Each structure stands twice: as C-alpha cells, then as structure tokens.
Amino acid sequence: MVEVSRTVPAPPEAVFEVLADGWSYSGWVVGSCHIRDVDASWPQVGARIHHSFGGWPLQLDDTTAVVAVEPGVSLELEARGGALGTAKIELSLVPDGAGETTVRMAERVTGGVGSLLPESVQALVLGPRNRESLARLAALALGRWRGTGEPGQR
DSSP: OEEEEEEESSOHHHHHHHHTOGGGHHHHSTTEEEEEEEOTTTTSTTOEEEEEESSTTSOEEEEEEEEEEETTTEEEEEEEBTBTOEEEEEEEEEEOSSSOEEEEEEEEEEESGGGGSOHHHHHHHHHHHHHHHHHHHHHHHHHHHHHHSSTTOO
C-alpha cells in the first residue's frame, strides 16, 4: 500500500466537507477530469461517483464507490479505472493541534494491469500523484474554511 500524508490548517470537518461533496472530486483527485454524475446518497456506503479520467480525447468513463465511511474521520473508496485496474483508497483525518488535520491517504492497486506492477513501481507513480491530490484537497478545504470560518456555511 502506498501512503502519503499532509497537514491541513483546518479542522477535520472542513476537510471531510470536501470529501463529502462528490462534485468536487475532479477538483482534487489528480487524473479525474470530469464528473458525469454523483449518486444522491454520496458519501454513504455503496454510493458512486461517475467520472472520467485521462486527457481528451483519451478519456475513460468509470466509477468510484464508497466502501466505508465515518463522517469527519475516514472514507474508504474503491476506484475503477477500466483495464488499468481497480484501487482501494483509504483517507483518514486526524485532528492535529489547534484546528489542524493530518490527512492520510493510502492506496493499493487491487486489479487490472496496474496490479501486475511491483509495489515499488506503483509507489513511483502513486506517491507523487497522491501528494498532489492531498495538496489540492487541502487547498479546497482551506478555501472553504477561510471563506466561512465554519464548514457547511458556504
């Protein structure tokens, strides 16, 4: 499993608010380029984001589903990427000091072509990609938090 983390100067609720907004997925997940639909029950277990990934004109349509959720604490996803593979992604939010959150993102390719690569090779791709994803997630959470002072008050 490839794991990265980042400290966000906002509380866990502010970070989880972005995770709970399925329409924001392409704004922070590197490689996701278009959200086609989000199940109304997102982020409940079984709910899916219908997204595209890749660059035009080589985009693939697929889904990401919620496997487990504890609001404000964690979100576990299964992302599908066509023949490239399936991945399990775990996001956990840990309060860290006065109003800060350590976000941990762990990803493991579980199927498809990507699962044939050794974990060390997967880490060369997933590590930088997921660090950038957390940087984008942090920016969105911080922007919402600074803009309102409290999550949910947009």
